[in-house]
C-alpha cells in the first residue's frame with residue numbers, strides 16, 4: 001500500500017489531501033505541530049468531509065489514518081520511513097520550522113534506504129518560494145545527507161484551485177470544493193497518478209502568478225469588503241450588489257492586465273481560472289479568506305502585484321485599489337496581522353503604512369488611489 005505523509009493537518013491537509021489520498025486507497029499519516037490537531041484526529045478516530053463536486057455533494061468519512069505531533073521523540077519516524085509522497089499544505093511562514101523538524105527524518109531515511117526517492121509537494125498561494133524552502137530544509141542536514149537530498153528528494157510547488165474550510169484548523173468537520181485539480185510542478189520522483197485531483201504541469205511558475213492574481217485577488221477583495229459591510233461568509237458578501245460590482249470590475253482589470261503581460265491565450269487563461277461551479281453553496285468564511293492581510297497586501301502579491309502590472313501597461317486598476325483600501329481597513333481582532341496593521345496605521349498614518357507594506361513609492365498613483373479610497377471608506381463610516 002502506498003503511503004503519504006501530510007505535514008500540516010489543518011483544513012487542506014484533512015479536507016483535500018487526507019480525503020483524496022484515502023479515496024485512492026493510500027495509507028495516510030498526518031504530522032502537525034499543534035497537539036490539539038492531533039488530539040482531535042485521535043479522539044474521533046475519523047473525520048467528516050463534505051465534498052462539493054460539480055454534480056454531487058458527497059459525505060465522506062475518513063478513518064484508519066495515523067496522526068503524529070512534532071514531538072521530541074519523533075513518534076512519526078516509522079511512518080516517515082515508509083512514506084512515498086510528502087504533502088505540505090502550510091502557510092509560507094511555517095516551512096522553515098517544518099523543514100528543521102523533518103531534518104532528522106530525512107537523515108534517517110537516507111541511512112536506511114539511500115536508493116529510495118521522495119516527492120515533497122508544497123501547497124501555498126505564494127509563488128517563487130521553492131529555492132528558499134529547499135534551503136531551509138537542507139540547513140540542518142549533515143553534508144552527506146545534503147548531497148543525497150539534492151538527488152533524491154523532489155521539492156515541488158503547486159497551484160491550488162479549491163476552497164476548503166472548517167471552523168478551525170483542528171476541526172474534524174470540513175467542507176471542500178472539488179472541481180479542479182492541484183497542478184504540480186514537474187518532474188516528480190513518485191507515482192501518484194492513481195490519486196484524483198492531482199495533475200502534473202510544467203509551467204507552474206508562470207501559471208501560479210496568473211492564478212493568484214485572477215482568483216485570489218478578487219477573493220481577498222471580496223473578503224475585505226465583506227468584512228467592512230458586516231458579512232461573515234464569502235457567498236453572503238458576493239450577494240451584496242456593491243461588492244459584486246467592485247469584484248466584477250477588479251476581475252476584469254486583472255484579466256486585461258494578464259492578457260497584456262503574459263504569453264497566454266484567452267482560452268488557456270479561462271481554463272486556468274474560470275472554474276466549474278460546484279453543487280450547493282460552500283460557506284467559506286471571510287475570516288479564512290481575509291487571513292493575514294499583511295501577506296495579501298504585500299508587494300507582488302495578489303492585489304499590489306496585479307495593480308503594479310496594470311499601471312505598467314497603462315491599464316485601469318481602480319477596482320483593485322478599492323480592494324486594497326478595504327484590506328487596510330480590515331480590523332478582525334482574532335487575526336494577528338490585521339491587529340498589527342491597524343496598530344501601524346494608528347502610529348504611522350495610512351499613507352506611511354501603505355508605503356511600508358506595499359513598498360509602493362509615496363508618489364505612486366496606486367498608493368494615492370488606495371489612500372483616497374481608504375479615506376472614502378472612512379467618510380462612509382465603513383472604516384471606523
Ligand SMILES: NC(=O)c1ccc[n+]([C@@H]2O[C@H](COP(=O)([O-])OP(=O)(O)OC[C@H]3O[C@@H](n4cnc5c(N)ncnc54)[C@H](O)[C@@H]3O)[C@@H](O)[C@H]2O)c1
Nearest residue numbers: 008010011012032033034089090091094098124163164169
Ligand atoms: N484552505 C484552503 O481553502 C486553501 C486554499 C488554497 C491555498 N491554501 C493554502 O494552503 C496552506 C494551508 O492552508 P490551510 O487552510 O490548510 O491552513 P490551516 O491553518 O487550516 O492548516 C495549517 C496546519 O499546519 C499546521 N502547522 C503549522 N506549522 C507547522 C509545522 N511547522 N509543522 C507541522 N504542522 C504545522 C498548523 O498547526 C495547522 O494545523 C496555506 O498556505 C494556504 O494559503 C489553503
Ligand SMILES: O=P(O)(O)OC[C@@H](O)[C@@H](O)[C@H](O)[C@H](O)CO
Nearest residue numbers: 125160161162163216219288289
Ligand atoms: O490561502 P490564502 O490565505 O493565501 O488565501 C485565501 C483564499 O483566497 C485561498 O485559500 C483560496 O480559497 C484558494 O486559493 C482557492 O483557490
